[in-house]
Amino acid sequence: MGGMTSFAIVGSGWRAEFFWRLAAALDGLACVGVVSRRPRDLGVPVYPSLGECLAAAKPDFVVTAVPWGLTPSLVVELVERGVPVLAETPPAPDLDGLRALWRTVGDSRLVQVAEQYPRMPAHAARVALVRAGAIGDPTRVDVSSTHQYHAVSLIRTLLGVGRGPAEVRAVRTTAPLADPLSRAGWADPVEVKQATTTIATIEFPDGGFGVYDFTDNQWHNQLLMRRLLVRGTTGELRDQDVVRLAGDRTIVRTPIVRRQTGYDLDLDGFDTDHITFGSDVLYRNPYQGQRWNDEEIAIATLLEDTAGWVRGSGPEPYPLADGIQDHRIALAIEEAADRGTAARVAAEPWH
Template sequence: MDPHTGSAPIATEIVLAGFGFRAAAIHRVAQAMPGVECAGAIVRQPRDLPVPAYRDLAACLRATSPDFLVSAVSAGAAPAIVAEAVSYGLPVLTETPPAGDRAGLEALWAAVGRSGLVQVAEQYHLMPSHAARFAAVRSGIIGTPTQVQVSSTQEHHAVALIRGLLEAGHDPAVVRAVRTVAPLLDPLDRGGWIGNPVTKPATTSIATLDFGGGRSGVYDFTTGQTRNLLRFRRLLVRGTHGELRDDEVVHMPAERTIARTPLVRRQSGHDLDVGGLDTETITLGERVLYRNPYAGLRLNDDEIALATMLDAMAAWVRGAGPEPYPLADGIQDRLVALAIDEAAETGQEITTVGLRRD
């Protein structure tokens, strides 16, 4: 029985393209999820893996019957495996970004855009804190959002948060950007703490994005900031009737009344709570903004987001749910991120131009 729904879980079979850092993380999450099976991985060089390894997709499909492929290879390699999967009629969830540059994005869209089989594994809006912030903004407590400032994650991920919170869709953006370099201590990497860390040059990119209609974004990212705990992660959403700053909202609940209301995460396992470490809910006053659908599995925030994406993809391929994150949106995130890079490199104002999708 599924502990979250009380019903027998529907079996979902996936296969992975690649088995590097990200694919291994996806595999760990799939292992923890009731009803999800990882039937194998496509890797260039045979090696010992916790799942059967296949040299190519054709061999994998002769031995397995997956509901969808999860592509977790480099941006340069992803379009080929995505196009091959689509040629077999196999739905694909491809990691971000879906291609490296504009030419790659255009070629990918031309090859598979009209297939209706490709989704992008953009997970940041599904992380508990961000999901709660989206819910708070959607509730109308700060009115209509007019500006989003993100200083926490890089490129397409930050753009996805900005576009999503502003509901900017594929509207063109006027981009201006600058870069500076300064020394920064970086005590951790993917493997954990680094012994005797030293300061290294770190680049900070700051960009403004003007989507028109009074909607704007501010992108602020320093090299390694995603994992560097010596830099705060910040998110600000300004609206017509207040603003959300990280985990607090300032708003006007009544005439001549200004209130500051925190977003409060209920995290079990502290002090005399012996139920185990887990995220349970995030609330705003009496309103529950977010409830962890995987309570009991002891997943971290990124793992919760990945599990949510896998479940959404499984529902979509069965016709039981909406598209998790359409390829067109993943491409748009990347195009805006490329414009930020171009504006910072050239010092010129860049206006984003979306792909032709007719």
């Protein structure tokens, strides 16, 4: 099937705005409505209720971008109406909610989760490199970048572990840290505040070990370096650097290089071109000319992948079971830190 794929969004906040704004630049994809309790001038049709939106706009799928607590009931309502859903993360706020949601809609095959992190250019390049076997079989992943389910998604994706039991240990520590930036912009003046760091280990019984390290406001605080490590049986990837065994008595170090246009006398405009490992191209930006940042590229990719799934021309972009598992492990991290003892993720119906 060709032609246009349409979608609607429930929610009109900061997160929802990404979806309708990016869709406007994508061929073959159209945002045909936003459900908002209060009237808004958004450049796309706004409906006061989901029912009115579905009746008038007839979207091929619906994105839910609402507060955590509202997501499960909304997903259930859409599934009952037979409408495919792309649910923002996490699909439910707590363990009871995750289990109830799975019991209700797990067999529907109509729900995907809007987990964008593995689709970010740098992460997508790392995933491609690891899956190509450049460092052998992955055995450990450390993520110090983003929080909870997003970090768990990166750990599971890079390790290649499925959904199953895990054992989690965690500690929290608090220390003073300058906080110069937030989503709202620069802090004037900058204040030194108490910032909490949560460090956890995640052990997967079938092999694979994850290290989670997140500090308050790490998303926006540019004083905190992002760190990502993947250890394999024949080498290690650390951020943009790879060391590996290329043969007997031969240890090779190779950088992962992003080609960014727009610097110095490069007049093509500021954009990501591709990411390479030696002469191998790990990733090409599918949206050159849009000047999008990595988050925008990832969300646009997710939208197009969801459209392909709805049309039947592509795989599931991020199944509900995976989104549930990511948050299940994230909840275990908080539980282990709260209690000071190991938290076990036992077998669950979505495994």
